[in-house]
Structure formats: C-alpha cells, structure tokens
Amino acid sequence: MSDKQKVVVCRCEEITLDEIREWIAKGYTHFDELKRILRVGMGPCQGRGCKDIILRELSIATGKPIAELHPGTTRPPVKPIKLGLCAYGKEVPQK
Amino acid sequence: MSEKKTADAIIVGGGVHGAAAAYYLAKAGVDVVLFEKEYLSSGGSGRSAAGLRQHFGTEVNCRLAKYNLECFPTLEADLGGEFSLEFTQWGYLWVAYTDASLTQLGKNVAVQQSLDIPSEMLTPQEIKRRWPYMNVDGMIGAAFCHQDGHINPQTLTMAYGHAAMKLGARVKTYTPVEKLTAQGGKITGAVVNGEQWSAPRVLLTAGPWSTPLAATVGLDLPVTAERHNLLVTEQIEPFNCPMTLCLDDGAYFKQVPNGSFFFGRDDPDEPKTMESGNSAKFLEGVTKSVLKRMPSLAGVRVVHQWSGPYDVTPDHQAIIDWTPVEGLWTNCGWSGHGLQFGPSGGRLAKEMFFGEKTFVDIRNFRLSRFEEGDLFEEPAFI
Numbered sequence: 001m002s003d004k005q006k007v008v009v010c011r012c013e014e015i016t017l018d019e020i021r022e023w024i025a026k027g028y029t030h031f032d033e034l035k036r037i038l039r040v041g042m043g044p045c046q047g048r049g050c051k052d053i054i055l056r057e058l059s060i061a062t063g064k065p066i067a068e069l070h071p072g073t074t075r076p077p078v079k080p081i082k083l084g085l086c087a088y089g090k091e092v093p094q095k
Numbered sequence: 096m097s098e099k100k101t102a103d104a105i106i107v108g109g110g111v112h113g114a115a116a117a118y119y120l121a122k123a124g125v126d127v128v129l130f131e132k133e134y135l136s137s138g139g140s141g142r143s144a145a146g147l148r149q150h151f152g153t154e155v156n157c158r159l160a161k162y163n164l165e166c167f168p169t170l171e172a173d174l175g176g177e178f179s180l181e182f183t184q185w186g187y188l189w190v191a192y193t194d195a196s197l198t199q200l201g202k203n204v205a206v207q208q209s210l211d212i213p214s215e216m217l218t219p220q221e222i223k224r225r226w227p228y229m230n231v232d233g234m235i236g237a238a239f240c241h242q243d244g245h246i247n248p249q250t251l252t253m254a255y256g257h258a259a260m261k262l263g264a265r266v267k268t269y270t271p272v273e274k275l276t277a278q279g280g281k282i283t284g285a286v287v288n289g290e291q292w293s294a295p296r297v298l299l300t301a302g303p304w305s306t307p308l309a310a311t312v313g314l315d316l317p318v319t320a321e322r323h324n325l326l327v328t329e330q331i332e333p334f335n336c337p338m339t340l341c342l343d344d345g346a347y348f349k350q351v352p353n354g355s356f357f358f359g360r361d362d363p364d365e366p367k368t369m370e371s372g373n374s375a376k377f378l379e380g381v382t383k384s385v386l387k388r389m390p391s392l393a394g395v396r397v398v399h400q401w402s403g404p405y406d407v408t409p410d411h412q413a414i415i416d417w418t419p420v421e422g423l424w425t426n427c428g429w430s431g432h433g434l435q436f437g438p439s440g441g442r443l444a445k446e447m448f449f450g451e452k453t454f455v456d457i458r459n460f461r462l463s464r465f466e467e468g469d470l471f472e473e474p475a476f477i
Contacts, residue, residue: 024179026257030269033134036141036249037178044398045331074400076373080329083358084393087382 010050012043020054024061031055031072041072044080102128102265104448105285105294107272107308108301110140111248112426112435114255114266115441116298118174123445127262128294129256130287132271132304136252142371142403143434144325144347144359145248146338148187149212149240149267152203152474153412156432157210158455159439164242166438169221171254175261178254180246181352186337187243190222190246191235196342200238203475207240214240224426226336230388245338245351245416248434255437273425274311275299282312282422297424300446302406303369305427312420317465318428320369321407322378323359326400328392339388340477346384347477356392358385361477369404377402405431410470415443415460425462430476 005081012041015038023037031054034040041056051071059066084093104120106113109131117129130237133139137222147167149160166173180244182431200216207214217239219231256266271337273286284293303320310316331354338349343359360381366372378400408414411430418425424447426440433440439455446453459471 011189030134032137033253033268036134036136036251042327042398044396045398058199073371075379076375076403077397077399080396080398083382083386085250085376087386087393088399 009053010038012038012045012049013038013039017057020037020057024057024066029058031064033060033071035072046074047072099240100292102126102292104128104298105130106290106300107275107285107427108138108299108427109135109252109256109266109456110138110300110302111136111195111252111255111437112374112440112444112476113298114252114259115437116300116426116444117264117266118255118262119441120448121259121264123449126449127253127259127264128292129218129259129266130270130272130285131266131268133254134268135266136249138301138304139403139406140249140252141249142401143248143459144245144327144349144357145246145251145434146187146349147246147336147435148452149207150187150189150203150214150243150475152199152206153204153211153459153471155455155457155459157207158334158474159436161210161212162442162454163435163438167244169247170251170438174258177257177327178250180250182244182246183335183352184242184244184336185350186239186241188222188226188337188339189238190341191236192341192343192475194235197236199342200236205240209351213242214238219321227390228334228336228389229339230390239337241446243338245349246435251434251437253262254349255441272308275308277312277420277423279319279423280419282420289408296424299423299425300427300440302427303404303424305406309418309425312423314418314420316414316428316462317408318406318414320404321366322365322370322372322402323361323405323431324358324365324370324381324400324402325357326378326381326397328356328358329396329398331356331376331395341384341388344384345477346381348385348389356395358382360384366462373400373402377410406433407431409465411473411476412471413460414462415440415457416462417447418462427442430473432473432476441464
C-alpha cells in the first residue's frame with residue numbers, strides 16, 4: 001500500500017493512515033494516546049472500525065504483539081441511544 | 096550509557112498542572128523530569144469537562160482565571176501548533192432557579208466586575224432573547240461572561256508535555272512513582288521502577304493520587320477523591336451553545352467545537368473513589384435535568400459516558416504551597432475546576448521554584464490553612 005495514498009482509517013473522525021503513522025513516529029505508541037490526540041475511537045462507532053487497524057500499526061512500530069497492547073477502554077452505552085430515551089424511557093416525538 | 100537519574104526538579108503526575116509546570120520550568124532552563132503513571136491527561140485532567148471561566152467568587156481565583164484567559168487564545172501556537180486545542184469562547188451561563196442561587200451569583204459577579212472581568216447579570220427575558228432554544232421556565236436570572244469558553248483537555252495537557260520535551264524536559268509516561276523519599280526532613284527524590292531518582296525539589300501534581308504519595312514521606316494532605324460523570328453526544332450542527340450551569344441541581348451542558356454536546360451533573364451519592372466507572376443512573380439523572388432546559392436535544396444520541404476523579408479539599412480550593420518536607424511542593428486539590436488553571440499553575444510552579452514573588456498573591460492556597468481553621472470557601476464550584 002502506498003503511503004501517498006489517502007487511506008482513511010477512522011471514518012468517524014476522518015483520520016488517515018498517514019496521520020496515525022506520523023503520530024506514532026512522534027513517540028505516541030499507545031492506543032490511548034492516539035485516541036486523545038486524534039479522537040480515533042471516540043466517534044459513534046466507538047473504535048469498531050479503526051481500532052484493529054491502529055493496533056496493527058502500533059504492533060508493527062513497537063515490535064510488540066497485538067495481544068500485549070492495551071486496546072483502550074470501551075465505554076457505555078454499547079450503541080448510541082437517544083437522550084430522550086435515557087431521560088424518559090421512551091422515544092419523544094419531535095415538534 | 097545508562098540514563099542519569101538526577102534532575103533539578105522531579106514532577107509527579109502528568110495532568111495539566113504537571114505538564115504545564117514541566118513546560119514553564121524547562122523554558123526557564125531547569126533540568127526537569129516528569130513521571131506519569133499512564134499517559135498524559137489520564138487522570139482528572141483528561142476527564143474534565145474543560146470549561147474555561149472567570150466566574151469565581153474569590154478574588155484570587157478570578158485573578159488567576161484572568162491570566163489563564165490571557166494565555167488560551169495563543170496557546171496552541173505558543174506550544175508549537177502540532178496539537179489542536181479546540182479553544183472557543185462561547186461563554187458561560189450560570190442559571191438560577193432560587194433566590195439563594197441568584198444572590199450568590201450576583202455576589203460573584205460583583206467580585207469579577209471589580210477586577211474588570213466582563214460578567215453581567217441577565218433576566219430570563221434576556222436569556223430567552225439571546226438563546227431562544229433554551230427553556231427558561233422557572234429561571235429567575237443568570238450570570239454570563241462572554242469571554243469564557245472551552246478547550247480540549249487532553250490535547251491541552253499533551254501539548255504542554257510535548258512542548259516541554261522539545262525544551263529538554265524528560266517526560267516519562269507509563270512510569271508510576273512508587274514512593275517519594277526524604278531524609279532528615281528534606282526531600283531527596285522518588286523511587287521509580289525500584290530505582291532511586293534524586294532531586295532537591297519535587298512537585299506533587301498528582302490530583303487525588305497526591306494524598307497516598309505524600310503519605311510516603313509522612314505528609315498528610317486533606318485531598319480526597321470524588322467520582323464525577325460526563326456524557327458526550329453525536330456531532331450536530333454547531334450553534335455555539337454556551338456552557339450552561341445550574342447551581343440548584345448541579346447539572347451543566349455545553350456544545351464543543353465539533354458539534355457534540357457534553358452533559359454533566361453532580362451526584363452526592365457517587366462513590367468517593369479514584370476508580371473510573373459508569374452508572375446507568377447518571378444517564379437518567381443528567382438527561383432529565385438537561386432536557387428540561389434543552390428539550391430540542393431529545394432526539395440526539397449519546398455516544399458514550401465516562402467518569403473521572405475530582406481532587407477535593409475541605410474548602411474546594413487548591414493547595415499550592417511548599418510543604419513541611421523541605422523541597423517538596425504541591426499543586427493539587429483543585430476540587431473540579433483545576434484544568435483551566437493549567438497556565439497559572441505552570442507559571443506559579445516556575446516562580447516558586449526560583450523563589451520569585453508570584454504574579455498573584457497565593458497565600459490563600461497555603462497548606463497550613465486547614466490547621467489554622469482559615470478556610471476560604473470557593474462559592475462557585477460545581
């Protein structure tokens with residue numbers, strides 16, 4: 001794969017493979033750090049799209065197997081739900 | 096060649112205050128090492144709602160807050176421009192539903208205005224005129240400052256740390272300090288990975304973790320942990336919704352630059368712990384409170400919730416002082432409003448290190464105030 005090609009790794013935040021590699025090269029070699037710098041894994045998909053790809057990049061860069069890398073924290077809710085549902089336990093019709 | 100394990104100063108804790116102190120000290124030519132147990136901003140700093148405000152009820156906080164707001168507009172560039180700090184000034188709106196709250200807000204605003212902070216009191220009609228999407232039923236007034244705003248707490252902390260490293264500071268992440276060391280009443284350094292690191296000065300900026308670390312050299316800090324929760328929504332069209340807080344029910348909300356909303360709410364029943372964790376109870380409570388004021392957000396989705404620890408002192412004010420252990424000084428105990436004081440905290444750390452006169456009189460923040468019974472309560476905390 002050519003590095004010149006624009007490969008989007010995180011579709012929620014539109015972060016490219018180049019950007020991931022650039023920040024790893026600056027010394028940020030943990031998923032938790034890249035998440036805070038680039039917001040990867042913080043969008044609606046909660047890392048379902050990007051995390052495996054980023055962990056693979058970190059594994060290549062650090063020489064550590066993926067199993068030894070901390071994958072960051074997955075937080076509730078499991079899927080995005082409407083605020084009205086949290087408050088009232090039911091869908092609220094919008095005016 | 097093995098790395099030298101000495102420094103002019105050791106900083107313990109890589110939140111915004113530790114990272115800013117490393118930056119200010121390194122800039123002044125000090126050989127400084129910062130130890131952080133995880134990544135920069137992993138404690139209270141990165142979990143903060145990251146409001147930037149000048150609305151305080153004590154003069155010293157207002158003075159420090161003014162300095163912070165002088166720094167923030169150019170900080171992204173000053174720290175090298177690599178990190179996006181997402182600084183906005185969409186204002187801070189404190190709404191009141193009771194006479195007691197409105198009276199307190201009025202007192203706070205009087206302090207702010209005496210220091211040339213452009214805060215103002217608003218009527219419910221004026222609130223409705225400026226922010227027509229807000230439901231003002233039951234509101235009797237508000238305090239507002241248009242200069243106040245938001246910053247990304249994680250990139251802020253990391254940008255300070257990154258800039259400090261470029262100036263020669265050694266920033267060691269994923270490197271927990273096991274204990275501090277002292278001899279004959281003087282600090283000598285810290286033990287890290289079983290090895291002694293030596294420095295004549297140690298700055299403790301570890302939020303609620305400062306308390307167990309201070310205890311390793313026999314120092315008792317009245318700083319305890321309290322868990323607080325936040326949620327973030329999906330991104331919607333930004334309409335510059337200000338940070339809106341309510342002292343009456345402890346709830347607050349704001350829009351951040353990418354369009355997401357943050358919601359938070361104080362809950363006295365939350366566990367007093369440094370451990371993060373989440374409860375469904377928070378989701379229900381905070382959405383009920385906020386949707387009363389922002390009914391049009393009911394169809395917006397929650398992306399995730401998180402929590403983090405406040406480092407609380409008995410008067411909800413920080414402890415910025417040299418301790419009875421010679422060479423050990425602290426900047427912790429900010430009780431939930433510390434993130435925004437990063438610039439002030441960094442500058443004070445540098446001034447204290449060199450024994451200079453601090454740019455604001457910080458006598459009120461001294462550690463001995465608890466023994467003396469001379470507390471100075473901050474009325475504007477949430």
